[in-house]
Amino acid sequence: MFESDLERVEKEGLYRSLRRIGSSQGRVITVGGREILQFCSNDYLSLANHPKIIQxxxxxxxxxxxxxGAARLISGSMGPHLEFEEHIAQFLDKPAGLLYSSGYLTNVGIITSLMGRKDKIFADRLCHASIIDGMRWSGAKINRFRHNDPDDLKRLIERSTGGGKLLIVSDxxxxxDGDIAPLKELAELAERYGAILMIDDAHGFGIFGPEGRGVPHHFGVCxxxxxxxxxxxxxxxxxxGFVTGSRSFIDGLINFSRSFIFSTAPPPxxxxxxxxSLELIAGTEGAIRRKRLMKSVERALRELAGMGYNTAQTKSQIIPIIIERDDLAAGFAKSLFDNHILAPLxxxxxxxxxxSRIRVSLCADHEEGDIGNLIKAFADLKSLLIDKK
Ligand SMILES: Cc1ncc(COP(=O)(O)O)c(C=O)c1O
Structure with missing residues (x-):
């Protein structure tokens, strides 16, 4: 069925396949019986195996x-669903919250229920795929502004015509890229033009802002x-996935958001x-983990920059190491793997x-020696680049 498409992606060197790992997630995983230091997980605070969560x-x-049992409108909400929603809303200073099975379904469910054919969406060009899919399926007019460029957003809003709701959306x-959206500027534009402002803080939540509340609190614009x-x-x-907002907005999702209504509720x-996890990230343990993580981030950025690597505009635990030569990037990733380091290409x-880039993500459990190994592997790869110049 997919044969010709698969042949095409294979020819283009873009064929994707799944890798089996033989261990739990963590700073070290086993792949094919080999121990590999991993820099590809989004488990940034290393909570995936925390004994308190397991218990x-x-x-x-x-x-x-x-x-x-079923979707929540059918078989009812269980205590843990409601307790999570109550706590997350409180934590993010919003009247109400709603839990979905995934972040992908959250974004799709919000945008498709809130926006329709008469409405206009203004989205950063580098927004996540789930936002893009939600926008497309909503039928609204889509405007993509230049990445992290409020002036371009303003230009697009002023150029747009007709009525309907306006939604500004950004990661x-x-x-x-690991960089952070200019939320103050986005909030100002949303207020000036009467737009709804939606922020997907998937990668900022738990890391930035007081007690890890995320980027909106970091900028004081929650x-x-x-x-x-x-x-x-x-x-x-x-x-x-989850979302917080006004009570009527959350009630609207319960009534109209198809990825919530027509999907079995997450297990309690x-x-x-x-x-x-929320209790951990908001407590002392979260603070200690964030501090450890940021110490690794600072060191990795300093030492990679010292070797002349371009890490773009990152300000976070996501570090893109840009390899301008697309043709050399696959060799880079393979050499890292040969050195027992896994980071996605x-x-x-x-x-x-x-x-092209190697996307390194750092986690709280990475040790000083791990960061040292990463840096050493990139130092060795530098010679590969110089040889090919
Ligand atoms: C910005 C962003 N939003 C949403 C998602 C989807 O979240 P989930 O993995 O929970 O579906 C991801 C990542 O996968 C993401 O990077």
């Missing part, structure tokens, strides 16, 4: 069982962000794990030509 899940399963921290989305699959170390233990068309 919470076991206790929750003992109490509520595993399955949730908080960008997943491929009350100006109408729709605050994030996921349980990254710093919270689990899986699932998934919500209970989210709540246990991102190439065009996922990113513009001439900006």
């Amino acid at each position: 919470t899940v076991i206790e929750c399963i003992n109490k509520y069982g595993w399955g949730s 908080g921290v960008f997943s491929m 009350e100006r962000v109408n729709i605050h989305v994030a996921t349980l699959g990254k710093a919270l170390g689990g899986a699932g 233990a998934q919500a209970a794990a989210g709540l246990a 991102i190439r065009p068309p996922s990113v513009p030509k001439g900006t």
Whole structure:
């Protein structure tokens, strides 16, 4: 069925396949029996195997069982779903919250229910695929502004005509570049033009802002962000998505958001794990983990820059190491793997030509020696680049 498409991607060197790992997630994983130091996980605070979360899940399963039965409008909400939503709303200073099965479904479910054919969406050009899919399926008029460029956003809003709702949407921290959206400027434009402001802070939640509340709190604009989305699959170390906003907005999602209405609710233990993670990130342990993570980020950025590597505009735990020669990028990733280091290779068309990159993501459990190994591997690769010049 897909044969010719698969042949094409194979020819283009873009064929994707799954890798089996023989261990749990963590700073070191086993692949084909080899121990590999990994820099590709979004488990930024290294909570995926936290004993407190595991214990919470076991206790929750003992109490509520595993399955949730059906979609929540059919079989009802269980205690852990409601407790998570109440706590996340409180934590993010919003009246209400809603849990979805994933961040992808959260974005799709919000945008398709809120926006329609008469409406206009203004989205950063580097927004996540789930935002793009939601925009396309909503039928609204889509305008993409230049990455992190409020002036271009203003130009597009002023150029647009007709009525309908306006939605400005951006990632908080960008997943491929690690840079941060200018939320103050976006909030000002949203207010000036009467637009709804939606921020997907999947990669900022748990890391930035007081107690890890994320980028909107980091910039002090949380009350100006109408729709605050994030996921349980990254710093919270689990899986699932959530959104917070006004009570009527959340009631609207319960009534109109198809990815919420027509999908089996996450198992109650998934919500209970989210709540246990939330307690950790908001407490002393979260603060210690964030500090350790940022120390590694600072060192890696300093030493990579010292070797002349381009790490773009990153300000976060996501470090893109740009290999301008797209033809050499695959060799780079392979050499890293031969050195027992796993970091994903991102190439065009996922990113513009001439900006292939190794996307390193750092986690709280990475040790000084791990960062040292990463730096040494990149120092060795520098000679590969020089030889090919
Ligand atoms: C910015 C952003 N939003 C949403 C998602 C989707 O979240 P989830 O993995 O929970 O579906 C991701 C990542 O996968 C992401 O990077």
